[in-house]
Amino acid sequence: MRDILEAVAAGDLDPAVAEARLSGYATTGAGRFDAARETRRGVPEAILAEGKTPEEAATLATAAVRSTGRAVLTRAADAHVDAVVDALDETATFDRDDRARTLVARAPDYEPPTLEATVGLVTGGTSDAEAAGEAAVILEAMGATVTRVEDVGVAHLGRVLDHLDTLRDADVLVVAAGREGALPTVVAGLVDTPVIGLPVSTGYGYGGDGEAALAGMLQSCTIISAVNIDAGFVAGAQAGLVARAVSDARAANEDGGDESDRSDLSDASGR
Template sequence: MDLKKILEDVKNNNIDIEYALDKLKNLPYEDLGYANIDHHRQLRNGYPEVIYCEGKSDEQILGIIEKMKEKDSNILGTRCRKETFDKIKKIYNNAEYEELSKILKIKNHDIVNIGKGKILVLTGGTSDIPVADEAYYTAKFLGNDVERIYDVGVAGIHRLLSRRHILEEARVIVAVAGMEGALPSVVGGLVDVPIIAVPTSVGYGANFGGVSALLTMLNSCASGISVVNIDNGFGAGYLAATINKLK
């Protein structure tokens, strides 16, 4: 069933709107040769497609942005190089860049807050901030009230405990940590909300590029913790936003 026939059938009352929306969820994607842009992802998943910039050329990224802008999509890019952003900014004046997290943002329409509560992003140390900021800006761009508390790791646990009232106000918590990755387990013993653990590659040799933190988080004795991949702040922010919009 093509788009024109769906619209004609709705107009002539041959099908109802709910049926039409169900059919539209599978339409369409746009083939650019190097990318298939899923313009209807927001209909299915609630959020538009996000551009993973790493490994793509500047020309490919600009091509994807152009086609998404034609559909009036808000555009979020992750792992965007500063040099790439500089080229984008010359074409799109409303483009914004978060240098630490390498997040690219282009708002083509207002972002509506659809979150039901607050998302809280924590880090064990200052070195974890680039990954945490990726989670923060992702969740915020997807329409959430997001707060950050950084450098509250287990080496000085009183720094976290002094902010316990903020932890208790959150609906979802993203806990970002490298080294041994103990922060999510500690937080898990203090709150009754979902915790998304993010291991980072921060640490010395036996950290194995974040594997030690990943294993600690996967083996946490605290309940209610999910774990994303090493340095995957985007995945954590996206998951937190998905949880926070549930009724």
């Protein structure tokens, strides 16, 4: 603690960074940024820009970059993006996804995490791209490799079957679908990997705001998990946690500690 305080007094450490290291969060005029979430939970803190003024989003993004080296914004309008770009140092880099309405800002010395795991991101149709794109942004922020399989809705099952090998190669799948939300159920019946259903608010009339898709996923005959309607961030974060567990297991295997365990299990099962 003394080292941190002395660094602040000497002007070598930003007070926001010092606060984040000591308390786990940085206090700003726009709210508190949870700088320790990624270390504590494995999922980076994201700034929901929707409902915030551009200035508030910029203030929180600045605190995020100063304390963690990166800021992830979701549901960001162009005004939010412009304010963040103006507020941050010109050496920062930015990745903007207009369709997903996300922005990722990084300090020049930021080193992104990497996971030895692949997440398949599947959409029933082009209309599902916004929610799926939000999931992709958080997955990539967590270090997972994202493989996209797009526009494979159940109206033509051949489209899904054509990508079956890709689906089965993934360590975990996020499947986004609107209308009746059948795609995650179909995919889950074809693979042995975890499937996270992402209901999307596309459709017509009764239930067309995503409620039918969510209800269908909750009543799935095959084994899936489901997040809330349009909750791309949550779906991506859940899949990222699975990917991290897979990556950790692979790293442990590479250390050579699991060969005897596997043989023991094999003998115990009689195979």
